[in-house]
Each structure stands twice: as C-alpha cells, then as structure tokens.
Amino acid sequence: MRIWLAAVALLAVAACAEVSQQGDRLARDSAKAVTNDVLAAQFPGQDVTPVTDCVIDNATGPEVIEIARAAVIGTTADTTRLVLGIAQRRETVACIAEKTLTVGNLLGALQ
Numbered sequence: 001m002r003i004w005l006a007a008v009a010l011l012a013v014a015a016c017a018e019v020s021q022q023g024d025r026l027a028r029d030s031a032k033a034v035t036n037d038v039l040a041a042q043f044p045g046q047d048v049t050p051v052t053d054c055v056i057d058n059a060t061g062p063e064v065i066e067i068a069r070a071a072v073i074g075t076t077a078d079t080t081r082l083v084l085g086i087a088q089r090r091e092t093v094a095c096i097a098e099k100t101l102t103v104g105n106l107l108g109a110l111q
Contacts, residue, residue, distance in 0.1 A: 030068035032056050034075060038083045054095035055086045 035055050039048035056064060063082060070079040086092055 027064050027068040028056055030071040031059070031064045034067050034070045034079065035083050038075060038080050039087075042080075042084070050099035051087065051096050054092050054099060055083060058089055058092040058095060059086050 032052055036048055036052040039051055039055070040046075056067075059067065063086060066082060067079060070076065087096070
C-alpha cells in the first residue's frame with residue numbers, strides 16, 4: 001500500500017513539473033513575441049531576434065510574466081520601459097554583443 005501511495009505521489013509531482021514547464025514555455029514564447037515587437041518598433045529595419053532572445057534570457061520570472069501579459073492586454077509604455085531596461089543590463093548587453101558582433105558585422109562596419 002505504501003509503495004502504491006509513493007508511486008502515485010511521484011507521478012503527481014512529475015505531472016506538476018511538466019505543467020509548470022509548459023506554462024514557463026508559453027509565458028516565454030509570449031514574452032518573446034512582445035519583446036520582439038517592442039524592439040522592432042525602437043529599431044525599425046533591424047533584425048532584433050538575437051536581442052529579443054538576450055532580453056528574455058536575462059529577465060526574471062516576474063518580468064517574463066509581466067511582458068507576456070502585454071500579449072493579452074496590449075503593449076504599454078511600461079512594457080516598453082521594462083524591455084528596454086532589461087536590454088541595458090550588463091549581462092544582457094554582453095549577450096547582445098556575443099550574438100550580434102560577428103566578424104562579418106565588424107568588417108562591414110569598418111568599410
């Protein structure tokens with residue numbers, strides 16, 4: 001009986017972990033879409049995808065949720081400030097530099 005209860009409890013914990021991971025993925029995907037739109041509006045004509053990834057990767061859990069919420073209620077000035085604030089963090093700037101500063105980009109900038 002105890003083994004059966006332990007097995008049921010283990011399965012319940014595993015199911016909760018899976019639901020939590022799916023919720024996290026959904027929030028991150030929604031936040032990425034919003035962040036991409038915010039950055040594209042700030043930097044028209046630029047490929048902001050690498051910057052978007054860095055912003056979301058360096059956002060806290062509550063920040064990701066706040067940004068993702070804008071996918072439902074609409075982007076506000078607060079959303080834009082939050083995204084741009086995260087983009088200015090040291091870790092985010094380092095990530096952006098790593099993802100966007102390639103030899104080709106540097107050579108193009110020198111011409």
